[in-house]
Amino acid sequence: MQIAFIVPELPEVEHARRTLSRWLEGARIDAVTVQDARILDHGVTPARVVRALEGRRVTAVERRGKWLRLALDSGRVFSHLGMTGKWVRTEVGAEETRFEKIRVDATARDKTRRSVRYLDPRLFGRFVVVKEGEADLKAWNELGPDPLVDGIDVSALHAKLAKRRLAIKPTLLDQGVLAGVGNILATEALFYARIDPRRPSRDLSRVEVGKLSRGIRRAIDRTLAKETGETIQYVEEPGAPNPFTIYGHEGEPCPSCSRPLAKMFLGGRGTVLCVHCQR
DNA sequence: AACGGAACCTGAAAGC
DNA sequence: TGCTTTCAGGTTCCGT
Numbered sequence: 001m002q003i004a005f006i007v008p009e010l011p012e013v014e015h016a017r018r019t020l021s022r023w024l025e026g027a028r029i030d031a032v033t034v035q036d037a038r039i040l041d042h043g044v045t046p047a048r049v050v051r052a053l054e055g056r057r058v059t060a061v062e063r064r065g066k067w068l069r070l071a072l073d074s075g076r077v078f079s080h081l082g083m084t085g086k087w088v089r090t091e092v093g094a095e096e097t098r099f100e101k102i103r104v105d106a107t108a109r110d111k112t113r114r115s116v117r118y119l120d121p122r123l124f125g126r127f128v129v130v131k132e133g134e135a136d137l138k139a140w141n142e143l144g145p146d147p148l149v150d151g152i153d154v155s156a157l158h159a160k161l162a163k164r165r166l167a168i169k170p171t172l173l174d175q176g177v178l179a180g181v182g183n184i185l186a187t188e189a190l191f192y193a194r195i196d197p198r199r200p201s202r203d204l205s206r207v208e209v210g211k212l213s214r215g216i217r218r219a220i221d222r223t224l225a226k227e228t229g230e231t232i233q234y235v236e237e238p239g240a241p242n243p244f245t246i247y248g249h250e251g252e253p254c255p256s257c258s259r260p261l262a263k264m265f266l267g268g269r270g271t272v273l274c275v276h277c278q279r
Numbered sequence: 280a281a282c283g284g285a286a287c288c289t290g291a292a293a294g295c
Numbered sequence: 296t297g298c299t300t301t302c303a304g305g306t307t308c309c310g311t
Binding site: 038082083084099121122123124164165166170267268 | 281282283284285287288289290
């Protein structure tokens with residue numbers, strides 16, 4: 001089957017970070033347009049966002065979990081891609097891209113100009129400007145360790161999971177446990193670790209948490225390796241073949257034992273698993 | 280406190 | 296063919 005939606009999780013957001021970094025780091029923001037105020041937090045006006053950004057220089061593009069943070073010479077911008085958010089680059093003055101919600105025109109250090117645009121048909125993303133001196137977003141501050149930025153401390157993760165009776169799959173979706181793990185990553189990692197997603201988190205042994213940790217890293221690296229090129233082309237772009245190992249492959253043979261992969265719902269989220277290989 | 284479930288949102292796919 | 300329904304899921308909020 002094909003994957004119908006862009007679903008940005010840690011690897012996709014990391015790819016977006018690297019690309020945005022090339023496009024905007026060191027650049028001066030000339031003009032900002034907010035086409036749809038619904039992408040902003042309730043009560044925040046486009047005018048306020050425009051005022052906060054125009055004339056600023058982007059000093060760094062950072063990521064924790066699924067959040068992007070653009071550090072400015074004064075203030076910061078937080079961007080969450082939700083389920084269908086994406087940053088693209090066009091020529092300055094190019095006509096409005098489909099689903100465009102925000103436009104940032106900037107001049108790089110080498111004086112070349114570029115237009116960077118945020119697209120988000122579903123509007124599940126967020127775009128938040130924080131002024132100099134104000135605290136970071138609560139959602140950012142409450143993130144758990146990031147598997148790439150911080151690495152995974154197996155003992156610490158084991159201790160954290162020991163307090164949870166919820167099944168391991170929905171627990172992994174809690175951004176306070178590990179930042180950036182989404183439904184696809186959790187599904188893939190549990191398969192690599194051969195752990196049944198329905199197992200209570202607190203029942204996982206230290207050895208199993210180690211396997212899970214390596215499974216998460218493997219799933220991240222595998223997707224990141226496919227994210228190449230100058231444009232942000234997510235591996236699960238609509239119409240592209242399914243790049244994942246078991247996600248979206250329900251009913252098809254398990255890559256390990258060849259028996260059909262099952263699909264069930266855990267914590268309201270679709271979960272694919274091999275009931276024979278994952279224990 | 281922990282947990283389940285609904286709401287948010289809309290394009291694409293599937294069903295009819 | 297074209298209309299209707301279903302599905303996808305990150306996060307937040309609300310009720311139990």
